[in-house]
């Protein structure tokens with residue numbers, strides 16, 4: 001793996017200084033932030049591109065927004081799926097968006113929506129963040145964590161924590177580029193449906209998991 005870290009860090013900082021003058025500019029640069037994050041940390045981002053509109057919509061397709069108040073998102077990146085959730089979320093709802101990258105969390109905070117709780121933390125700490133907002137369980141969970149490139153033990157622990165904190169009848173939706181880790185979900189959930197989303201680069205899958 002080439003050592004891209006320091007060079008891309010400098011590139012990122014200088015671009016942000018030159019180009020980012022206000023919050024709305026920061027949002028339009030989000031795809032650039034995501035590309036830079038991919039170059040620095042491909043082992044945690046798993047990709048250089050964000051989810052397309054079609055993939056974002058497929059990821060939240062099983063959510064009944066009329067009866068949903070607490071949504072948890074894992075691997076939120078710069079908030080590309082989060083924004084689709086916020087467009088439809090109830091005014092008293094909450095979305096806890098987990099992301100481990102500091103820069104991408106800054107992009108999400110710039111969205112500036114009081115219903116959005118940015119959790120700069122690993123998704124495995126879902127319980128702690130639900131407690132923080134006073135919620136017993138998540139109504140639905142949406143994840144784009146690239147489990148195929150993470151250690152298997154960590155991936156399985158996150159999927160188990162998701163199931164333990166998801167209400168009965170809730171859906172855990174997982175975005176993936178392959179079905180390599182489908183067994184993670186089948187070990188924990190009783191029902192796993194896979195849907196192909198062609199309108200994305202590369203074409204992707206959404207796995208809908210329920211218990």
Ligand SMILES: C[S@@+](CC[C@H](N)C(=O)[O-])C[C@H]1O[C@@H](n2cnc3c(N)ncnc32)[C@H](O)[C@@H]1O
Pocket residue numbers: 044045046047049050051074075076077078079080081098099100101104121122123124144145146175
């Ligand atoms: C494939 S990107 C998805 C970004 C965005 N949600 C999208 O759909 O385009 C995966 C994201 O998961 C984040 N991530 C990786 N491991 C994580 C973990 N343990 N907890 C929370 N986020 C994590 C990465 O930093 C990266 O931004």
